[in-house]
Amino acid sequence: MNVLLIGSGGREHALAYKIHQSPLLSRLFIAPGNGGTGSLGENVALAVNNHAAVIEFCGAQKIDLVVIGPEAPLVAGLSDQLREAGFDVFGPNKRAAQLEGSKAFTKELCDEMNIPTAKYAHFETLEPALTYVKAQGTPIVIKADGLAAGKGVSVALNLGEAENALKNCFSGSFGAAGSSVIIEEFMEGEEVSFFAISDGEKFITLASAQDHKRALDGDKGPNTGGMGAYSPAPVMTPDLIAKVEKEIIAPTISGLAQRGIPFHGVLYAGLILTKEGPKLIEYNARFGDPECQVLMMRLKSDLLEILLASARGDLSGIVARWHEDAALCVVLAANGYPESYETGQLIEGIERAENPGAKVFHAGTRYKNERLLSTGGRVLNITATGKTISEAQQRAYLAVKEIVWPEGYFRTDIGWRAIKEKQT
Numbered sequence: 521m522n523v524l525l526i527g528s529g530g531r532e533h534a535l536a537y538k539i540h541q542s543p544l545l546s547r548l549f550i551a552p553g554n555g556g557t558g559s560l561g562e563n564v565a566l567a568v569n570n571h572a573a574v575i576e577f578c579g580a581q582k583i584d585l586v587v588i589g590p591e592a593p594l595v596a597g598l599s600d601q602l603r604e605a606g607f608d609v610f611g612p613n614k615r616a617a618q619l620e621g622s623k624a625f626t627k628e629l630c631d632e633m634n635i636p637t638a639k640y641a642h643f644e645t646l647e648p649a650l651t652y653v654k655a656q657g658t659p660i661v662i663k664a665d666g667l668a669a670g671k672g673v674s675v676a677l678n679l680g681e682a683e684n685a686l687k688n689c690f691s692g693s694f695g696a697a698g699s700s701v702i703i704e705e706f707m708e709g710e711e712v713s714f715f716a717i718s719d720g721e722k723f724i725t726l727a728s729a730q731d732h733k734r735a736l737d738g739d740k741g742p743n744t745g746g747m748g749a750y751s752p753a754p755v756m757t758p759d760l761i762a763k764v765e766k767e768i769i770a771p772t773i774s775g776l777a778q779r780g781i782p783f784h785g786v787l788y789a790g791l792i793l794t795k796e797g798p799k800l801i802e803y804n805a806r807f808g809d810p811e812c813q814v815l816m817m818r819l820k821s822d823l824l825e826i827l828l829a830s831a832r833g834d835l836s837g838i839v840a841r842w843h844e845d846a847a848l849c850v851v852l853a854a855n856g857y858p859e860s861y862e863t864g865q866l867i868e869g870i871e872r873a874e875n876p877g878a879k880v881f882h883a884g885t886r887y888k889n890e891r892l893l894s895t896g897g898r899v900l901n902i903t904a905t906g907k908t909i910s911e912a913q914q915r916a917y918l919a920v921k922e923i924v925w926p927e928g929y930f931r932t933d934i935g936w937r938a939i940k941e942k943q944t
């Protein structure tokens with residue numbers, strides 16, 4: 521079978537790594553791919569936002585399955601157009617991708633289906649929003665509705681911060697995404713990432729994982745796309761998993777189906793484990809990055825078989841099996857990320873880092889004349905396995921030491937929460 525994988529991050533390198541292992545695979549294309557995916561398939565310079573060009577490529581290369589990694593093409597309706605042209609696609613259609621693209625859409629679904637989430641209100645002008653914040657008090661959470669590259673959320677600790685955040689949104693700092701604002705109750709508790717793959721009706725749950733969103737050690741500094749992850753997340757007990765499936769995932773999938781919007785793809789729930797139980801922070805319509813990297817290291821089953829079953833609308837008989845070993849991923853990012861940073865820097869030491877049990881997934885990289893250069897903010901994802909999270913952590917940091925890239929930085933405490941929980 522021929523597969524086209526769309527995307528260029530560490531998530532896509534990890535997906536390519538697993539798809540490449542499948543006995544079902546004939547040819548793998550990655551558009552546009554990165555310095556790592558080129559050794560697993562053919563990187564192709566397709567303009568992914570030109571849907572007609574993607575469809576033409578799929579016809580010419582006899583593609584049997586398109587796997588869409590990032591959210592932007594989903595929200596832009598690439599799945600819809602590929603399906604109309606007769607191709608199987610892993611990734612929800614435009615309407616279902618509103619789960620990620622529109623916070624207001626998700627909140628309405630939560631209301632309708634009784635899904636536990638933060639209490640909220642929705643505003644389109646500044647004055648009523650300010651009045652609401654004053655009545656509710658702080659801490660309170662202000663969110664630009666729509667895709668704001670992860671930067672549209674402020675946890676305001678006092679009224680001044682809340683006012684600044686609101687003015688920022690309404691003054692157009694996030695473009696169209698900020699013209700509509702959600703104000704949410706602040707939820708207190710540990711955050712986890714929860715993934716389910718759906719065929720529109722049924723779903724299978726993936727292994728548990730936790731991310732580290734802040735840039736610096738001790739969960740300090742600005743929010744990022746994710747600086748490291750591990751799986752399993754010890755805090756996710758079987759009881760909690762069952763509760764999340766029943767109270768959050770199942771009503772979401774069925775609520776969408778009732779609206780005539782079947783969800784074919786991976787549903788990524790960002791959760792907070794509050795004293796009253798797990799609550800939804802937000803949905804994404806794609807795999808988490810770097811959570812995907814640790815999940816792919818632990819997945820025993822044939823990924824391609826699972827993706828195909830979801831795309832074709834029948835997951836019956838499909839189970840995801842996992843290696844017992846834990847996996848942990850450390851992200852190497854360019855100095856300055858998530859704000860401004862430089863690209864085009866030389867990176868060395870990948871082969872030395874890939875000792876048994878450790879794998880280097882590329883994110884923002886490319887090869888030029890056989891030299892590996894940085895091309896983005898998050899650049900490498902050093903991922904290792906081990907009998908315990910501590911062992912995976914040790915192996916990952918040993919591998920990190922082998923990488924020579926003076927202009928990069930990483931957190932030194934990935935996994936701290938899981939390791940602390942084990943010790944207490």
Ligand code: AMP
Binds near residue numbers: 675705
């Ligand atoms: P989001 O972009 O919605 O994932 O939000 C970014 C981060 O803000 C989350 O990872 C949480 O740490 C935090 N956050 C978002 N919403 C809330 C909330 N209602 N209560 C507490 N923290 C939140």
Ligand code: GLY
Binds near residue numbers: 731745746807809
């Ligand atoms: N790791 C967070 C995200 O993928 O959004």
